[in-house]
Amino acid sequence: MTASxxxxxxxSMCSIARSLDVLGDRWTLLIIREAFYGVTRFADFRAVLGxxxxxxxxxxxxxxxxxxxxxxxxxxxxxxPRHDYHLTAAGRELxxxxxxxxxxxxxxxPAPGGPPVVRRTDANGSEVRxxxxxxxxxxxxxEDVRFVRTADAPPGS
Amino acid sequence: MTASxxxxxxxSMCSIARSLDVLGDRWTLLIIREAFYGVTRFADFRAVLGxxxxxxxxxxxxxxxxxxxxxxxxxxxxxxPRHDYHLTAAGRELxxxxxxxxxxxxxxxPAPGGPPVVRRTDANGSEVRxxxxxxxxxxxxxEDVRFVRTADAPPGS
Numbered sequence: 001m002t003a004s005x006x007x008x009x010x011x012s013m014c015s016i017a018r019s020l021d022v023l024g025d026r027w028t029l030l031i032i033r034e035a036f037y038g039v040t041r042f043a044d045f046r047a048v049l050g051x052x053x054x055x056x057x058x059x060x061x062x063x064x065x066x067x068x069x070x071x072x073x074x075x076x077x078x079x080x081p082r083h084d085y086h087l088t089a090a091g092r093e094l095x096x097x098x099x100x101x102x103x104x105x106x107x108x109x110p111a112p113g114g115p116p117v118v119r120r121t122d123a124n125g126s127e128v129r130x131x132x133x134x135x136x137x138x139x140x141x142x143e144d145v146r147f148v149r150t151a152d153a154p155p156g157s
Numbered sequence: 158m159t160a161s162x163x164x165x166x167x168x169s170m171c172s173i174a175r176s177l178d179v180l181g182d183r184w185t186l187l188i189i190r191e192a193f194y195g196v197t198r199f200a201d202f203r204a205v206l207g208x209x210x211x212x213x214x215x216x217x218x219x220x221x222x223x224x225x226x227x228x229x230x231x232x233x234x235x236x237x238p239r240h241d242y243h244l245t246a247a248g249r250e251l252x253x254x255x256x257x258x259x260x261x262x263x264x265x266x267p268a269p270g271g272p273p274v275v276r277r278t279d280a281n282g283s284e285v286r287x288x289x290x291x292x293x294x295x296x297x298x299x300e301d302v303r304f305v306r307t308a309d310a311p312p313g314s
Contacts, residue, residue, distance in 0.1 A: 015262025105172025
């Protein structure tokens with residue numbers, strides 16, 4: 001039996017949907033954002049985000065399972081061994097997704113209080129933005145970009 | 158009373174959070190994806206996504222309120238006047254966000270069935286990818302990008 005159009009589009013056939021399975025949750029993205037700011041310890045995620053501990057536990061567990069965070073042991077002197085949470089290579093690549101979200105929010109959801117408080121910069125401090133580039137690394141305007149189904153995509157995907 | 162760190166980080170102080178207020182929901186992003194594929198009518202969104210009508214109504218209403226979609230009237234001959242839903246400029250700019258999600262999913266959440274079914278291309282059919290670029294439009298590697306709080310950011314933001 002052929003998968004319904006929604007299954008084909010929303011399930012395994014679409015990487016946007018698969019990314020959202022990992023990311024499509026506000027707490028999850030905020031946890032990842034804090035991980036980019038250098039937060040690694042459970043108590044620090046809690047303090048910064050104000051998230052309930054059971055929610056945090058569940059989200060961290062899912063992110064480890066999804067290969068975005070990895071647990072590493074640490075031990076402070078005189079304390080029991082514990083673990084903290086570090087971004088993997090996949091996790092670090094999410095910087096592009098977060099940058100895109102931030103850039104769109106800066107442009108289209110202006111902050112009530114004034115200009116953006118976070119800039120995206122390269123190692124020299126110059127501003128960077130998220131854009132489409134072609135295989136020669138030339139910028140391609142958003143309006144020229146197409147999302148094209150490949151020739152062998154199943155009908156309705 | 159100073160806003161808690163979580164309020165400052167998660168509320169108005171962070172455009173990632175404000176973008177997520179609009180987008181941080183699986184159905185919403187799937188609706189936007191379909192809008193990019195050219196879907197405009199309620200019945201077509203329903204047919205493709207398999208979403209319950211009350212959920213679809215609510216999400217479309219929110220997207221119109223958020224300035225991502227706009228309602229336009231149409232009328233088929235012999236039928237009552239209806240409305241359909243079109244991307245605004247803000248909506249079209251979400252292509253970068255969707256492209257970033259898709260690209261990450263292609264790399265880190267491989268499809269069980271094989272290669273990606275959707276390519277991102279420019280008007281000539283060349284592949285494009287989402288990347289950081291500096292103000293001279295040069296590509297900046299992900300690992301060189303920093304998210305930096307501006308000097309006047311409130312403590313904890």
